[in-house]
Amino acid sequence: MNNIELAKIKFEDIPELRVAAEKIWLECYAAILDRKQIDYMLNWMYSPEKMKHEIEHEKIDYFFVCRDGVKIGFLSLGPYPEVAGRAKLHKLYLYPEFQGKGLGSASLKKVFELASGQGYSSICLNVNKNNHAAIKAYERNGFVKLEAVVNDIGGGYVMDDYVMLAVI
Numbered sequence: 001m002n003n004i005e006l007a008k009i010k011f012e013d014i015p016e017l018r019v020a021a022e023k024i025w026l027e028c029y030a031a032i033l034d035r036k037q038i039d040y041m042l043n044w045m046y047s048p049e050k051m052k053h054e055i056e057h058e059k060i061d062y063f064f065v066c067r068d069g070v071k072i073g074f075l076s077l078g079p080y081p082e083v084a085g086r087a088k089l090h091k092l093y094l095y096p097e098f099q100g101k102g103l104g105s106a107s108l109k110k111v112f113e114l115a116s117g118q119g120y121s122s123i124c125l126n127v128n129k130n131n132h133a134a135i136k137a138y139e140r141n142g143f144v145k146l147e148a149v150v151n152d153i154g155g156g157y158v159m160d161d162y163v164m165l166a167v168i
Contacts, residue, residue, distance in 0.1 A: 002067070002106035006114065009062035009074070011052060017062060017074055018046045024073065024093045032130045040155045054078070060090060065107050072098040077111060080124055087120040099133070108141045112168045123168060126161040135162065142166040 009017055022042055029038050044050070054060040060078030064071045073094035080088040089111060094104055115123050127134050129148065143164040151159045 002102055004103065004106040004110050005066045005069075006063040006075070006110055007066050007071075009064060011055070013062075013064070014048045014051050017051070017064075018042075018048075020064075020071070020074055020095075021046045021093065024095055027096045028093070029128075032128055037157050040157055041153070044153065044155075054090075062091075065092075065094065065103075065110075067098070067103060072103060073107070075107065075111065077114060077123075079120075083122075083124075085119070085121045087115040087118070087123045089123050089125040092125075104137050105141055108138075112166070116168050121168060122165055124163060124165045126159065126163055129160050129162055135164075138164050138166075 025038050025042055033041075051062065054076070055062065058078055060076050062076045063074060065073040065075055073092070075092040076090040077087055078090060080086040092104070092107060092111070094107065111123065124146070125138070125143070126149070127138060129135075135145075143166040146163045146165050149159075149161050149163055151161070153159055
């Protein structure tokens with residue numbers, strides 16, 4: 001039922017990923033962030049230049065999350081340079097119609113397999129403190145809160161997050 005596969009994103013797929021990010025963010029973050037901040041963050045995080053830099057220079061890989069050949073979301077994973085043996089899950093987003101069906105957990109299982117196969121023993125991530133559904137999902141899958149952080153992202157905006165960690 002939850003046949004999740006990860007399809008590595010190539011440079012030519014970046015525009016499709018941006019469209020997916022916009023659709024997901026506008027639905028999922030409307031109750032958490034104001035529209036101006038959502039637009040700012042989409043432009044900041046999903047510009048082709050930034051994503052290309054992350055892929056080429058920061059060794060961050062992007063994947064479409066697919067279920068039975070249908071793209072249901074995306075994720076990105078890369079090294080966490082501050083701690084040897086730790087990966088960082090930068091993004092994991094599913095379209096709203098695929099949330100709450102166990103597919104996020106199935107996707108995290110694939111992330112754990114991928115990270116373990118790359119020699120990582122733990123994974124960290126940041127999650128918005130008000131994204132209660134995501135926090136519960138991460139906790140169900142073995143993540144624990146390490147700390148609360150507030151990061152200035154420019155434009156008068158901050159990311160008010162929890163840093164979470166899972167040992168794999």
